[in-house]
Amino acid sequence: xxLNRSAHDRGGWPTEELIxxxxxxxxxxxLRTDALMGALVARGVINLDEMRRAIESxxxxxxxxxxxxxxxxxxxxxxxxxxxxxxQNDLSARLAL
Amino acid sequence: MRYLPGQEVRVAxxxxxxxxxxxxxxxxxxxxxxxxxxxxxxxxTRAYGGDGLPVQALYQVAFAQxxxxxxxxxxxxxxxxxxxxxxxxxxxx
Numbered sequence: 001x002x003l004n005r006s007a008h009d010r011g012g013w014p015t016e017e018l019i020x021x022x023x024x025x026x027x028x029x030x031l032r033t034d035a036l037m038g039a040l041v042a043r044g045v046i047n048l049d050e051m052r053r054a055i056e057s058x059x060x061x062x063x064x065x066x067x068x069x070x071x072x073x074x075x076x077x078x079x080x081x082x083x084x085x086x087x088q089n090d091l092s093a094r095l096a097l
Numbered sequence: 098m099r100y101l102p103g104q105e106v107r108v109a110x111x112x113x114x115x116x117x118x119x120x121x122x123x124x125x126x127x128x129x130x131x132x133x134x135x136x137x138x139x140x141x142t143r144a145y146g147g148d149g150l151p152v153q154a155l156y157q158v159a160f161a162q163x164x165x166x167x168x169x170x171x172x173x174x175x176x177x178x179x180x181x182x183x184x185x186x187x188x189x190x
Contacts, residue, residue: 005121012122012166053116053144 007063008056030069037072046079054078098154104130105189106158108181116144119185127189128160131178139182154183 026034040046054075058066066074080086100106110125118140133156138149162175169175 009121011120047143049116049140049144049149050146052140056116 006056007058007060008052026069033069033072033076036076040076040079045083045085050079051075054082098133099183100130100133100154100156100186100188102130102132106130106156106186107189108158109185109187113141115141117141117185119181120179122165123160123179123181126160126164128158128179131157131159134180137182139184155180156183156186158186 037051041048041051051072052075055063055071057078058071058074062074063071077091081088081091105127106129107127108119108123108125113119133154136152136154139147139151139153140149143149157178158181159176159178162169162171162177163173165177
């Protein structure tokens with residue numbers, strides 16, 4: 001088994017934990033995150049391979065802690081800064097509000 | 098199109114630091130081509146803003162669960178079908 005695998009490539013990782021199959025209502029921010037990603041992809045600003053790559057670039061401990069849409073949000077923030085649509089400073093300033 | 102349905106192929110056992118769609122647990126495993134889906138832009142370059150060209154053929158490959166998981170305890174003959182791009186496949190003589 002290749003020990004160099006990153007956090008997302010987890011098929012076959014040994015675990016005793018059961019898969020949590022419980023459903024939950026989505027929060028507003030999760031719906032908005034989904035819509036934002038949809039809009040960015042539809043406008044050709046980012047593609048799904050970039051999105052996946054950005055999610056996979058999350059440091060392992062953060063990745064393990066993050067929820068599904070937290071990972072999406074991380075990817076959106078990473079990519080819009082990388083593409084120069086928003087600066088990291090602007091993003092940080094708004095998040096600090 | 099390099100491989101045809103029924104042909105045995107091995108998944109390349111190589112490290113790739115960047116984004117790629119080949120699951121780690123299949124690297125080095127031998128499977129059988131089930132079908133050729135089509136050719137698609139390569140996600141490995143598209144993931145970094147590239148155009149993904151040249152396109153890569155995408156195959157559905159079947160693996161025996163017994164080969165993939167050492168401790169597989171399901172039914173004999175169970176198979177796992179995974180989509181894998183051509184540049185991750187090697188011919189098995």
